[in-house]
Amino acid sequence: MAQKEMRALGTAPHHAHEPFMQQALDAALQGHRGANPLVGAVLTDSRGAVLSVGHHRGAGSLHAERDCIARAQSSGISDFSGTTLYSTLEPCRNYGRTPACTQLIHEVGIGQLVYGAKDPTANTGGADILTEAGVSVVAGVMAADAEALNHRWTAAQKQGRPFVTVHLAQSLDARIAAADGTSQWITGPESRTHTHTIRQRIDAILVGTNTAQVDDPRLTARTPDGELAETQPLRCVMGRRELAPGAKLTQGRPEGDGWAQLRTRDPFEALLTLASAQHNGFPVRHVLVEGGQSVLSAFVAADLVDEIFAYVAPVLIGTGQDGSARNTLGSIGVETLTDAPRYGLDPADGGPVTVMGDDVCLHLTPKGAQ
Structure with missing residues (x-):
């Protein structure tokens, strides 16, 4: 995708991103509730075609973003330039049972991140890290739905x-x-x-x-x-x-x-x-x-x-x-x-x-x- 097209997509109204975010929300529901929030992710190419869909399966398993990227890689995708990653929750920046998702998003070269709910914990800030790394970030797409998804986990x-x-x-x-x-x-x-x-x-x-x-x-x-x-x-x-x-x-x-x-x-x-x-x-x-x-x-x-x-x-x-x-x-x-x-x-x-x-x-x- 040309740089001009990337800027246009990044400034597109939220409703243009909603179909992909809804798909990520649906994917999140395949997981189970518990220690970690339900999270879904969708990766699209520069034309808006869905490349992969991922979700988090519980503590110790791949986070949704990593699962989504791994699925894309297993299908033969190695060049992530021009891609957009949709995540229902702001990607993590901390290293817990699994490495930080922000690190992988930047390393593979994803051009744009679109996320729904802001991380409600003290670990928030993943979006800022990616912005500083040159990744285009769109925040708050279907935020109310993304927040409701993990209402009790947040509590x-x-x-x-x-x-x-x-x-x-x-x-x-x-x-x-x-x-x-x-x-x-x-x-x-x-x-x-x-x-x-x-x-x-x-x-x-x-x-x-x-x-x-x-x-x-x-x-x-x-x-x-x-x-x-x-x-x-x-x-x-x-x-x-x-x-x-x-x-x-x-x-x-x-x-x-x-x-x-x-x-x-x-x-x-x-x-x-x-x-x-x-x-x-x-x-x-x-x-x-x-x-x-x-x-x-x-x-x-x-x-x-x-x-x-x-x-x-x-x-x-x-x-x-x-x-x-x-x-x-x-x-x-x-x-x-x-x-x-x-x-x-x-x-x-x-x-x-x-x-x-x-x-x-x-x-x-x-x-x-x-």
Whole structure:
């Protein structure tokens, strides 16, 4: 592309870039939420033809921009002059588990960057680095959509806490146990297998002391054939009661330091404690909360739930003869319907509604998020 044409494209109205940014937003939804934001990227040539599309697949994997460039290179493209890279989020300038994207964008010779949302963290500034390096930068294209995409991730970053995913396994009438306390298994094997895939990509898993005592869970991540997965989460119990000697979650792999007790009933305090911890050599930035009722209710009441996987089994439990049964949630401070927290269907990570055997999994995120 001639220099004059590059300047013209760089000063084009935002709507001229929107079709490519929308494609990047759609690509971002193929990833899963957690420690890192959802990000999508699209690379076009000087005529506006799409060369490659990439997205981020989670902590430790290629960032969307690197994935997009790698896909272009694998298709035989080596000359990136005249190309435009679209990214839903301002490219990073810091070196974490992967190198800075700004460095690669400059090294391969991409002529123009168009991005949606500005990096909301202290690592912002990638666009300025690229501008100084001579790359044409267009900012804020479909910014509202790009910001909504990671609404709750941004909230977690601003609060200095890990991203929180909640696991709900319940009956049609929102029970997590029968009147006699039995709870295994309400949902089927397909739902449990999906839960274990989530356990493999989180940093920590958290339950309350009552769940630890009654269910005596291992809280490990397992493969579909029942073997321990290579990567295990930090197993956490929130509460002040002592655990029974030999509790299963204190055993397993990794041995010894693979579990922790958070001696508090305050969910935000527990998250801040985890935010300052490390597991497997990395900070704890994604926590899966699996129950029980008191812990789940505390997280919901404190507006600390960023994502929900609700597995609903086709079974009705009711209340029992004496009217007792355990609901998924207890009191969350709602006295009138207008105060009830509302959630929207989340199109990311496989979609908002998935049939898993006889169960239905609802993927939800608080209203206000994409």
